[in-house]
Amino acid sequence: MNRQKPEKLPLFSKDNLIYDFTKITAGLPGLLWLRPKWLYESKAARKRLRGGHLVIANHAGFFDPIYVMIAVWYRRHRFICGKEFFESKAGRLFRAFHCIPVDRGNFRIDTLRQISDALQAGAIVSLFPEGHVNDGSGEMATFKSGMVLMALQGKAPIVPVYVLPPKPRYRRLRLVIGEPIDIIARYGSRPSFSKIDEIAVMLQEKEERLKELAEADLH
């Protein structure tokens, strides 16, 4: 399914020092606090991700990037986030985590190239296709179709992840991992505009199914 070779990154590197340090030091307390429970859509979804993948998830709160990192804990993630975060005081942290800044008001071709290069180099790129934190009602906002373009250009499968946050706090964090979807294999490398919109709708429906799995596990 995946066209890229597995990502060959050193176990330790100066570039990832802050990322790895944070992951290691925050990992154990985080696991004890959140007690994550991994659920899988199918047997194929259990397979570990190798090479470039675009991970998408619902966006219910500001801790979601941490939850997504826990969902696919064995890989480093490069999150796509608004460029305004890079201009804030926390900008250094976003840079240290190799996040990819995106101008949400005017999506640029260079950003698309940066994302597709990262995917083709075998990285995990993660994003929230709702584009912003949803209204907290539990309903997902409409997915934007830019993710389809990123996956097409990066020649990478899309992995849907559903995060059911620990609310109330004593509840375990539930993470549902979906099967990777190779959209090039399904729709070709140059689908039409309406197909791109259809793919975005299909991915949102997939997230809804993962949500049902997460909620079924509560009962």
Next chain:
Amino acid sequence: MTRNEIIEKLRDILITTDDRNRAAAAACTEQSKLDSDLGLSSVGMLYMVIAIEEEFRIRFENVGATDFRTLGDVVDYIEAKLK
């Protein structure tokens, strides 16, 4: 390549990729607005840029989805790149 030839190629690209607005794409002119006349979203705009890069073998530099207003603006950019 003349401006007319560039527009012809752009028309072909739009007809092939934008299956929802084929009539508008077939009738497009330099004055056609990308968003209101051709119905291109920001994703559609970038998708068109990718198709143009492949067709004309040029590279768009630091271009945003809302940087072009009309098809004529795109033709100007391609013409400048082809020189």
